[in-house]
Amino acid sequence: MTSSTRSTQPRRSDATRAAILRAARERFAADGYERATIRAIAADAQIDPSMVMRYYGSKEGLFAAAAEFDLRLPDLTSVPPARLGEVLVRHFLARWEGDETLVALLRAASTNPGAAERMRGIFADQLTAAVATFGTDPTLTARRAGLVASQILGLAFTRYIVRLPPMVDTTPEELVSWVAPTLQRYLTGTPPS
């Protein structure tokens, strides 16, 4: 702290900080947590590796900052109940088609316990909260949210990580048509016996 009394004053190094964060997201998304080295990230950002340490403390700290992520789920109460699935798939596809943060998180979650923990938080908190806006049984709500997460993450995993050819080649709209009914049933379908 210098002389700033409240929140954060714009610092002269903000540009550097942002460059590091951008490069970190790219590298984490492309290589995963362990293969993405601080040296490579620093090289991409065209600064010295020691700056990364000064501004983010450690590699874990850098990842924590780079993997900050908000699903930005729309208000599901203002959506026609019959179109919930469609709205959700479309939203997710659009959300991470233009933001590699989730891909970074997805890759890292496989090997980094902290990343997995964050993933759990995001989908357990944000998604469960959204699903909870309709339906009262908490166990059932959690199960619905989990199933939705399984299909959504499976979609992302096969399309962006493993890159299964049929999943890569299919257009987003076609994917929406196929997957929307699945989410719809997970969200509003009557539970099996």
Place this chain on the structure above:
Amino acid sequence: MTSSTRSTQPRRSDATRAAILRAARERFAADGYERATIRAIAADAQIDPSMVMRYYGSKEGLFAAAAEFDLRLPDLTSVPPARLGEVLVRHFLARWEGDETLVALLRAASTNPGAAERMRGIFADQLTAAVATFGTDPTLTARRAGLVASQILGLAFTRYIVRLPPMVDTTPEELVSWVAPTLQRYLTGTPPS
């Protein structure tokens, strides 16, 4: 080659080889490709790290041997068409609930290109071939197989890798009830416009 003229004669070191492979599968499944070190695997197998190199050439070679995997898909032509989804989910859950090889492959596929390639091979070849037993349009067949893979891998990813609480707590039979209709539609449903 020593004096063996055909295939493979039982060697005295077979026990060691097997111990290495078992430890490797465990470590790769638990830690992923990069965090699983040859030293740790050798320690688990109670032998010297250099033996791993001698018997498997390199870390990549060891992984290739440890990640040998067969989905063992049943013959889908002898299954009532209406129960295809149910049979498939049950088979997959049973298949990898007792064999950590697929978990190892799944974890590694996120960061290791070779593992991702193998994953593509398994699901593009074995699964697509099974789906192709009914239906003629190759593009549609590939798409169906891809969608099935997305839900199946999403299930495995959320249950075994990220360990989302609702997906971990749910019993296999309950998962089957929820997911079977999804696969059923991906396999036999009429394609959207």
Place this chain on the structure above:
DNA sequence: GACCGTTGCCAACACATGTTGGCAAACACT
């Protein structure tokens, strides 16, 4: 213009990694 915090770079440390070569004991075979 002197002072002090900030920004940046360089060099280095401590450590873990995959990998290699050499050597001793155990074994197989004549």
Place this chain on the structure above:
DNA sequence: AGTGTTTGCCAACATGTGTTGGCAACGGTC
């Protein structure tokens, strides 16, 4: 018994990693 092969271990190398400390240049403040 003698010889060649196999199995195993030890020590070491080369390299890449996250991380640290020190030092020069810059920027604003009195």
